[in-house]
Amino acid sequence: MRLQTPARPAYAAVLTGLLFTGLLALSACSKGNGDAEAKAKEEKKGPDAVPVEVARASRRAVAASYTGTAPLDARAEAQVIAKVSGVALSVLVEEGQHVRAGQTLVRLDADRATLQAAQAAAQLRKLEANFARSQEMAKQKLISANDHDQLRYDLENARAAYKAANLELVYANVTAPISGIVASRSIKTGNFVQINTPIIRIVDVSRLEAVLNVPERELATLKPGLPVQLTVDALPGKVFTGAVDRVAPVVDSGSGTFRVICAFEGGGTLQPGMFGRIRIDYDQRADALVVPRVALLEDESEPAVFVVRGDKSARVPVKLGYTDGEWAEVRSGVKQGEQVVIAGKTALRDGTVVQVIGAGAPKVAAAEKTEAKKN
The missing domain is CATH 2.40.420.20 (conserved putative lor/sdh protein from methanococcus maripaludis s2 fold)
Known part of the structure; x- marks a missing residue:
């Protein structure tokens, strides 16, 4: 009896299928081993460092300080007014000029005041002569006491009028009440000046002040004489030194603050109106x-x-x-x-x-x- 063998194409297909299945299994095993190794490495590596x-x-020196902000003000300022009316014959100062107390700033027309002073002087001399004769007559009882007293009162009134007339003459020269810098001038030569009208503003820049409103908790630490450092926005990089000039120890009930006035030397680059940042050192540690x-x-x-x-x-x-x-x-x-x-x-x-x-x-x-x- 003769055996039949399977067809060659079918046999080849079976072999191919077996080989493909084996390759898939090997690939899966290889992939699984790789994932496990990567996971193990990740666990061994730990979290990333930040x-x-x-x-x-x-160690260095440190200071305990209070800081605040405040504008700079001139310690003294004056509005010069005319005490009499008149035409400005000459204006002797310009803005930015330094003046001394008592220096003549403006000369007003003084003709009327001169005449009034002359009339007052003549009236005074007349009454002085009358009163002198009255005294001689009173000794001889040739004049009543009432007439004698009236002459004395008239003489005193004439003396007062004479002083007033001369004062008006003095007021024709407008002088500086304080020393400082002419900050502004509102008249020119030839202008008519009304009495009690501000015509010139003088600012004393020799010393500047800054007023801080400080919380009451600092009342025990801030005292006069403490050193102060100042910087201003207009002059970046520059530090100015000063001191606490005075402390107003009364606490305002509304704001809960008290006033600390710091003083700085003026006359240089610092000017009134500049906005300052202030630091007051009240204690220091050299090795902190x-x-x-x-x-x-x-x-x-x-x-x-x-x-x-x-x-x-x-x-x-x-x-x-x-x-x-x-x-x-x-x-x-x-x-x-x-x-x-x-x-x-x-x-x-x-x-x-x-x-x-x-x-x-x-x-x-x-x-x-x-x-x-x-x-």
Whole structure:
């Protein structure tokens, strides 16, 4: 009996199917092993380090101070007025000119005042002669006491009128009541000047003052004589020194503030009306432990900083002292030389892995890279 063999095309198809199935199985096994290895590497690597910048806690001098803003005012200012009416024959000063107290600023037409003074002088001489004769007649009882007294009263009245007439003559020369700078002038030569009209403004710039309205909690700390530093917007980069001149210790019940008047030497670049930023130092510490103010955590109920210990961050509560510009004094919580985070702290938690970058980065990493290149 003769056996029948299967057809060759069918046999080849079966072999092809078996080979394809094997390849799929091998591929699946290979892929599964790769995913497992990648996962193991990821677990071994751990979380990514957060880049931060740090600064070291150091020692420096700090000062306790009060800061405020106020415009500068002249200590003395005067509006020069004309005490008599008349035509300005000459105006002797210009704006910006320095004048002395008593210096003549304007000369007014004094012809009428001169005539009145002459009439008063003549009337006075007449009454003086009459009164002298009256005294001789009174001794001889040739004049009544009433007539004699009337002549004496007339003489006193004439003397007063004579003084008034001469005062009007003096007022024709308008003089400076204080020494200072002519800030403004509202008349010209030939103008008619009305009595009691302001014509010139004089400002004494030899000393300038700034008045601060200070909260009552500072009443015990701010005293006369304390040093003051001043900066003005008009002169950036320049610092002027002065002192607390006087303190008004009465607290305003409405605002809860009291007045502190600071004095500065004028006559230079400082001018009245400039807006000043004032700092009054009332205490100093020469060797205080400080950290940058930017290191303080602003969203915390109590003062705290992040300190880098090893490769992790640690949130450390601190007790603060004085604040001086960009520095904050630390009384406890941080030791000298410890690194505090100044940038990148918003992404940190207690125990976060960090990588120090910038100027505070350790030099060990750079040394390791150099050694790796050599190998």
